[in-house]
Amino acid sequence: MKTLKYFFSTLFILVTVLSCVDDQMGDTGFIETVVAPSDISALFDISQDNTGTVTITPNGVGIAYYDFYFGDDTPEPEKVLAGNSVVHIYTEGTYTVRIVAIGITGLEAETTQEINVSFQAPENLEVTIENDATISKKVDVTATADNAMTFDVYFGENLDDEPVEANIGEIASFTYQEAGTYSIRVVAKGGAIETTEYTVEFEVTEISQPLVSASGPPVRQTADYISIFSDAYTDLDGTNFNPDWGQSGQGSGYAAFDLEGDNMLQYINLSYxxxxxxxxxxxxxxxxMHIDVWTTNVSEIEISLIETINSETIEAPVTKSLVANEWNSFEIPLSDYIDQGLTLQELFQLKLEGTPWAEGSVFVDNIYFYRAETSTGSSELEGTWKMASEAGSMMIYSTANPSEVWWSIDAAGVEGRACYYDDTYVFGADGSFSNILGNETWLEDWQHSSGLFGCGTPVAPHDGSNAATYTYNEDIITLTGLGAYLGLPKVNNNGSLPDVDVTSSISYICTLSDDDNxxxxxxxxGTGTWAYKLIRQDI
Structure with missing residues (x-):
């Protein structure tokens, strides 16, 4: 009856799952994607009373129930629902237990385990204890013995530690809070009341550096990132990764670290x-902002960006918790810094601060800023453009009544602004944009102290010195980069300088004609609409 009960319960679960899928999704096509059960294992626990009573607790992934073949003269397998254990009584001897795992679709996988049921005390106990090769302060214990089925390990971190149990020949593992020397006791158990023990003083070690690299950054267009430190990207030149801010007085230090050719920054006893x-x-x-951090003993890291705004230094921090002994990869929205008052237009420093103070070390890699992938350029715009040297090539009119032109440049104005009409606007195939102004361009009264209009040396940020990019989607050109512009530098989407601030992004409606030339x-x-006419040069 027990076998039938488990069988019908499992059948009911399967029918219920399929019925729900039919109701909610209209078909059971998803079943075709279900894989067979995997990672099947079992823990065997024998009572130490000479009765041969063995409790078997199976485990695995994607399993509805198990069929147990006990390896003795039991005629039929016993069905056990996932998450349950099964108890079986053996006589003395060696048995091969076969465990068949069945998923909800009927797919199967199986494993076997040899067990030795003996009513004699375990003999010839051999124990191997090792520091784990990849996880800091983790210890792995393996034990073999005659007449034993399982073993318990008391790792000795606390006097009242619960043992870790494993099958003979398998591994019992434990991760310590602190490195040091501990008394480890291994108890081999069989079906007899007597056990056999082994005790040893063992030194637990700490892995103090990463053994693998952080995940590599994805490939990006140069216009879509600004890299401070990463082997994957082109970094900004001349960055000082260890300026003297007095941190050495806190016991902090710095070293470059090379992990099989992967360069990293190592900050020792990190204070700031x-x-x-x-x-x-x-x-x-x-x-x-992206940053990768690895540590064994720093619980939090504060990541600050520092910039100058109106001659005042402003610092904004973001704090992240760290998981020890693995790479912590952070994608920090730059809005977290903007919300604290930064504009991010004059970034000149970063600062890292550790908790606890000056007690732990970190390894840092892949510090860069990025954005979602933008257009890699437009073949329609790619090339060099100039303002058309003709009357009417630049004008402003009423937005409400376009026929009402407020001002339009005439032929004399074009001639008088020759230093402006030879400026070029370069759209790169990679999405880059450049203002090429030469030694002179047209300046207006708000750009220099003389307050006069005329030709003169280009004035930052409208001098083409800052990197810029562009996108072209649905007849909209968007320039990104402080000081980048088309037409007049004073005009942006918020108004006209100097009545508004310089922006890092400007959008224009674009109409192409004459075979896109x-x-x-x-x-x-905000007051009217400006119109500019440009001509392609490289045709």
Whole structure:
């Protein structure tokens, strides 16, 4: 009756699952993707009373129930639902137990285990104790013995430790809180009341450095990242990864670390640690910061970005918890820093701070800023463009009534601004954008102290010195990069300088004509709409 009960219970579970899928999804096609059970194992626990009573606890993945073939003269297998144990009584002898795991679709997998049921005390106990090769402060114990079925290990971290149990010949593992020397006791057990023990003083060691690299960053277009430190990307030049901020007085130190050709930063006894860029960089067009951190003994790391805003140094921190002995990879939204008052247009320093203070070390890799993949360029725009040297190539009109033109450049204006009409706008195939202004361009009164209009040396940030990118989607060109512009530098989507701030992103409506060799751009500045006409040069 017990066998039938388990069988019908399992059948009921299977029918119920299939019925629910039919009701909710309309078919059972998903069943075709289900894989067979896997990772099948079992723990055998024999009572130490000379009765031969063995409790078998199976385990595995994707299993509905098990069929147990006990390896003796039991005529039929016993069915056991997943999560349960089975008890069987053996006489003395050696048996091969066969465990067949069945999934909800009927797919099967199996394993076998040889057991020795003996009412004599275990003999010839041999114990191997090793520090785990990959996990810090983890110890692995293997035991073999005649007349034994299982063994218990008391790892000695606390006086009242519960033992870790394993089958003879398998591994019992334990991870200590601290490295050091511990008394480890191994107890071999069989069906007899008597046991056999082995005790040894064992030194538990700490792995103090990563043994594998952090996951490599994905391939990105150069326009979509700004890298501080990573072998996968092109880093900013001249970064100082160990500036003297007095951290050595806290007992902190620095070393470059090479893991089979993978370069990392090692900060020892981390209190606080600065990273100084060779010059300020605008990262406002990026969306996330990535950093990989490995440690054995730092619980938290504070990651700060530092920039200059209106001659004032502003620092914003983000704190992350660390898991020991593995790589911690963080994708930090840059909005977490912007919300603290940063613009990210003048980043010049980063700072790392450890908890506990100056007591633990970290390994750091892959520090970079990135954004979602943008267009890799547009064949329609790719190339060099100039403003059309003709009357009407630049104008502003009423947004509400486009026929009402407020101002339009005439032929004399074009001639008088020759230093402007030779400026070029370069759209790269890789999504890069450049303003090439030469030695002179047209300046307006808000750009220099003289307050006059005329030709002069280009003035930052509208001098083409900052890196910039572009996207072109659905007739919209978006430039990203502080000071990048098309047409007039003073006009952006918020208004006209100097009445508004310089922005790091400007969008224009674009119309192409003349076989894509003429570009007409439109941008509203809050008072009216500006229009520019540009001509492709490399045709």
């Amino acid at each position: 640690q600065g990273i100084e860029l060779a010059e300020s960089v605008d990262i406002s067009m990026m969306e996330y 003429t570009m007409t751009l439109y941008i509203e500045d």
